[in-house]
Amino acid sequence: MELAAVSPKDQSTIPLRKGFIRGVFVEAAKRLGFKHGEDAPNVEKNDADGYLPNVLMDTGAARIVVDRKMQVNEVNPDTLEGGGSFTAVAGHKPFLMLLYLQKRWREEFNTSEGDTIEICDGQLDLINFTNWESLQPFIERFEFDAPSMRVDAEALGLVVPMLDYDAIGCTEMDAYF
Numbered sequence: 001m002e003l004a005a006v007s008p009k010d011q012s013t014i015p016l017r018k019g020f021i022r023g024v025f026v027e028a029a030k031r032l033g034f035k036h037g038e039d040a041p042n043v044e045k046n047d048a049d050g051y052l053p054n055v056l057m058d059t060g061a062a063r064i065v066v067d068r069k070m071q072v073n074e075v076n077p078d079t080l081e082g083g084g085s086f087t088a089v090a091g092h093k094p095f096l097m098l099l100y101l102q103k104r105w106r107e108e109f110n111t112s113e114g115d116t117i118e119i120c121d122g123q124l125d126l127i128n129f130t131n132w133e134s135l136q137p138f139i140e141r142f143e144f145d146a147p148s149m150r151v152d153a154e155a156l157g158l159v160v161p162m163l164d165y166d167a168i169g170c171t172e173m174d175a176y177f
Contacts, residue, residue: 017080017109018051024104025056025064028097031155034059047077057097062090088142092149095119095138099129100156132159 029035035058046054046066056075057064064084067074073084086094102117119127121138128134132153139146153159 014080015049015051018047018049018077020108021056021080021101022052024101025097028100028156029057032093032097032152049077052077057094059090059093062086062094088144092144093152096149096152096156096158099158102129103158
């Protein structure tokens with residue numbers, strides 16, 4: 001999976017977007033049950049404004065850091081430009097976090113050309129997430145565990161929860177079904 005974040009055309013919105021990005025990563029980490037920057041606050045060294053932590057995401061298998069070096073899996077705190085890649089070994093959580101960021105970015109900023117977060121596969125084909133079914137080729141290609149990925153996607157609000165008909169119980173016998 002490849003990630004490319006493109007700088008907003010209106011540079012005056014960068015502080016707002018930094019706060020937004022931090023909030024999205026913190027919320028996603030909480031929902032997926034791993035540590036985030038709020039768990040261990042420290043002095044903000046890489047972002048002069050202090051909006052972004054030094055590490056945006058650390059799942060244990062994948063990281064996105066904030067730095068000006070513009071290396072793999074880094075976001076520049078001045079421009080919000082960055083890029084990187086994750087392999088299937090990192091698991092499905094980094095992939096879902098990026099989809100969550102992309103979805104929230106589109107909802108919040110009503111993005112236009114040149115102001116977007118793009119996620120693509122290893123052949124640089126854009127991943128167009130619309131629903132759970134649109135993820136099936138990636139689940140198969142990367143050999144993700146679909147049931148656990150579905151649970152995490154539901155936790156992030158990327159997909160609607162499935163109805164568990166077995167959980168719907170009735171103490172009396174009826175002939176409804």
